Amino acid sequence: MPFPRPEPGAGAGAAPAGPPPGCPAHAAGAGPGGGADGLRRLFGPEADTDPMRLYEKLRSEHGPVAPVLLPGDVRVWLVLGHRENLEVARTPSLFSRDSRYWHAMREGRIPPDHPLAPLTTWQPLCVFADGMEHQRLRQALTDSLSRFESRGIRRYVIRFTHQLIDGFENAGQADLVEQFADQLPLRVITQLFGMEEEYGPQLVKAAKDMIQGTETAVESNDFITDTLQRLVERKRVEPAHDVASKLIEHPAGLSDDEVREHLRVTLVSANEPTVNLIANTLRMLLTDRRFRATLAGGHMTLPDALEQVLWDEPPMTTNIGRWATGDTQLAGRKIKAGDMLVLGLAAGNVDPAVRPDLSVPLHGNRSHLAFSAGPHECPGRDLGRAIADTGLDTLLSRLPDLRLAVPHEELRWDSALMSRRLVALPTSFTPPRQAGRARPGETSMSARQPLPPPQPVPGAAVGTQTRRPPPPGEAPAAGAVSPSEPARGTGWAAVKRRLRGRGR
Template structure:
């Protein structure tokens, strides 16, 4: 088996384990200093791969599927039986009938159904949903004078919005948050959580076949490409989980920067930096996904001075590429208005839902800062901690304090058009007890299921 071979005296570094988890950014720079724009690395199970560190090289890989395919069936280690079913990377690397594992005409067919369905949403309508749900979440902790903005706000908000957009009753939101978090972390119950999501999406598709609505699931069902049932379910899962993971991380990272960087917050309050500008800065400095797995070489080729063999796996180093000295020699300089970052990848597989993610983060953070203008970090900056994995780095918690009070702004009515909550399908190991359906004549009662989730 041919494997990426580092120069003599420069062993390949593991992208997992204590060193990678403690300081992934430091590891990227160490690899850049030793190997340049493309570095040989090891992923779980000491499987060889190439980590792309250069900004230009990342775009080269992302934009040329003829050389670097998204079809994981090309992975030589997969073909050789080195990636068993219980391997930690199998859930994200095993081929699936979705657009991000396809190239060429098949990719265009599947991707077209996704993008054209997403484009049918009214962006102002999405922002109204975000504002309403953000206020509901804030109402749950506004009187306490303290909160954890990761578990109380950044994580539940994207999932609550996305359940509405895909056509699920909002009562699915809390359990889907727990299931998605469990799947992404790869815990012992991740398989059961994945089963819960699958059962929920199958039930959703069957309901939408009978009674379609103005939602993502219905639009996929009626799309002219005639997607199969499995294709619809897998793309619903892809959009739901990807939106949750990336947008939750973006919200948390932006709030941390607002709370801990005085110059950053002064710019916001002084009007010199808009919130969309702030989000773009965070997308440069702390992209929601640090790396993206993966691409597979379609033949022997060269990249960044390295000889890549057919079947080699490549990881897009989004975080590393964003701080490439070739394009950002001075990291202290702001990059307002510049969207040439790699946070949403690039090429034909660039994230199709990035505008929706931006809308959720922008509108949600704006609502939070407007409702609680005196937010202060509740711990020392040095006490904040992160959880790192191969693909991302997330804040574990973001404790804050503020002046308790403020009237509820969501008690008047439920969101127009919200479908009636229905009994939830049973998961193998349900992440949380099913909440009772919320009556539609009481906004305060409708918020109580979120309060029950968050009051731990």
């Protein structure tokens, strides 16, 4: 689709003029990533091939804050420094989440069919609010989610993990991106929302398309919105124990539009990052000898391993966006009122000012930018951690001899405006019957072996008793565990035993 191209300097709040002659930024215009005024694009061949390399070029050319172009050659600022990212994220009085400040939006340069429209068009939800209104809306969302973090999210994760593994286990091989990581988070989320399971695959496809900012992003966004609108209408009439009903019932008194939009932002913010977190952790486990040996040697727990991945390969590379409420400065750059800023999460995580040596592990350090920061820190972060932690543990308890089926040099990524996605992760393993392993629910030697004590998922209650799932429509009891649920630690204990013989 044709995109509107702004004239340099157009509008009272337009970004500053291009760099002076001789500036390294001019040279960028000659390459595949160069655009108007020699600014580099955050989309297209250069960004898609190696976004991290692009970020380092921008850092060397401009410092911690760089002028760049988004689709339609819309001029924005990319924040590359760790400290500068925190400053923007934690100062909503200067850098608001309200996109109505954006001069490009006010001047009609972001029409409804623009790829950025689903991510930047103002809507009545906490993502675009600040101050008291943001607190009201976000509190309703976090309160509603917390009702389930303490009432058996693990149970849903384990159920769907087993279902997915059942579909490929006997083949002895699987693409763990397409057949596992892509599928698990949204299946859990739709269950928590109170949706029928058949919605899962369609929403997986639509959410992926929307977050990548493709030409069909608007259509995908419309599909998600329509689906959630029908859900809200149904829950108004037939409330149950689910996130949609809890949002409707919350004392904050959300309208139907507000309920729908908060379900949408939760779906998107919890799904795509969790998909990437699962895939990236599995890839590092199967290809990174140091990472594998540290985990196998007991020097790093699974939660610590997830945090290391969130530092090294954050699920979202950038976060759109913040808008300057007035003229200000950031790292010596003159930011004008209405300018848009993009948080460079991946770039900030490797800022030499905070990580001079990237080879040094950061066990348990949660000061990364993977979930952004400040009052708008990702509301789905704990849900994502719980899904990834429990899903990986369950997967590895079923497939303890999991191994990469292709040379790691053959792995490929798709890069988009806000994320870098592993395309496929081909793996192989011994089918359970050949390995003499029992399927879940069957008696096996490993099931009779002593197991490590359970480790709780953040925010989730973990029970020790075995219960049958409740009848449809009945709320699960706190700490409910399905009959096939493995004890915590089983999968990683098996991996440790296997890797101690290989990781040296």
